[in-house]
Amino acid sequence: APILYCGDTSLESAASYLAGLLTHFEWAFDYVPSHLKVTHDLLARPHSLIILSDYPASQFDSDLQQRVIEQVEQGTGLLMIGGWESFHGFGGNWDTAPLARVLPVEMTHQDDRVNFDQPALLHPAAKDRKLWGLPWFERPPTVGGLNQFQPRRAREVWLMATRYAPRFDVATGAIQWPTSGESFPALVTSSFGQGRTAAFATDVAPHWVGGFVDWGTARVTAQAPGAQAIEVGSSYAAFWQQLLSWTGRLAE
Numbered sequence: 001a002p003i004l005y006c007g008d009t010s011l012e013s014a015a016s017y018l019a020g021l022l023t024h025f026e027w028a029f030d031y032v033p034s035h036l037k038v039t040h041d042l043l044a045r046p047h048s049l050i051i052l053s054d055y056p057a058s059q060f061d062s063d064l065q066q067r068v069i070e071q072v073e074q075g076t077g078l079l080m081i082g083g084w085e086s087f088h089g090f091g092g093n094w095d096t097a098p099l100a101r102v103l104p105v106e107m108t109h110q111d112d113r114v115n116f117d118q119p120a121l122l123h124p125a126a127k128d129r130k131l132w133g134l135p136w137f138e139r140p141p142t143v144g145g146l147n148q149f150q151p152r153r154a155r156e157v158w159l160m161a162t163r164y165a166p167r168f169d170v171a172t173g174a175i176q177w178p179t180s181g182e183s184f185p186a187l188v189t190s191s192f193g194q195g196r197t198a199a200f201a202t203d204v205a206p207h208w209v210g211g212f213v214d215w216g217t218a219r220v221t222a223q224a225p226g227a228q229a230i231e232v233g234s235s236y237a238a239f240w241q242q243l244l245s246w247t248g249r250l251a252e
Contacts, residue, residue, distance in 0.1 A: 002045075003022060004032070004038075005022065005032070006032040006052050006053070006055040006060075007032070007033075007055025007083070007085070008034065009033065009054065011033070011228075012227065016229075020222035020229070021222060021240050023224040032055070036059070037061065043067050048249065049250065050076060050079070052081070053082075056091050057097040060099070069098060069101075074193065074195070075193075075194040077197070078192070078247070079200065080103055081204050082202045083203050088109065088110065088147070089113060089147060094107060095109050102192045104151060104156055105188050113146075115145040118163065118165055119163075120142060120210075122141050122143055125159060131158055132242040142210045143161055143208060143210040144210035145207070145210075148184055156189055156190050158187045159186040160185060163184075164178070165180045186202060189246070196249065198243065198246075214233040215235040216236055217233075217234065220233070
């Protein structure tokens with residue numbers, strides 16, 4: 001079954017990143033831009049995974065959200081990716097929507113956006129969590145912002161984002177990298193009925209995605225039909241391939 005991907009403005013802008021990767025992975029998908037509503041006819045078609053990314057709850061009628069809840073219970077995957085119109089965000093308002101109970105996180109009822117003017121590193125929540133063999137400890141990626149939420153269960157947190165406050169020591173010429181003491185859950189996964197669910201706090205596309213979009217020692221180029229071409233880091237591409245595969249059981 002194809003993937004249903006909703007949001008990130010349009011294929012001509014931010015959605016080109018994830019749509020390009022879906023095309024690169026040879027995964028079929030239906031796409032709904034942020035200014036259009038999800039329709040009954042679209043949900044009547046089976047999907048392996050539903051992705052909501054910068055897609056406001058106002059575009060997804062409550063009766064259709066109830067249908068998605070039923071589909072997740074029966075095995076469809078559900079992933080929400082961060083952004084200004086994700087979670088509560090700035091107009092996302094998913095905290096009061098029916099689908100809120102399916103996601104593995106508790107959202108706030110106020111603006112949950114956090115912007116980092118200095119680096120925030122993505123890293124595993126525990127040292128024994130390698131997470132798909134990617135180089136989290138050798139070269140942790142940076143992000144520029146995220147939505148703040150709390151996991152329903154601590155054991156389901158896989159990634160954290162820790163804010164650093166580097167400063168230049170004029171006397172020695174050295175750069176010091178103390179943490180600010182702030183860490184935020186960045187990837188939380190769980191299950192709902194027979195379906196898998198995931199919440200990723202930061203974005204898939206600029207600007208919040210920060211240096212994460214270029215993470216990796218090689219480059220991946222891709223282009224979805226009707227979208228602009230993208231060029232991203234190989235580890236970034238591998239992360240999305242693994243997260244989407246797991247959530248939607250795409251490799252099973």
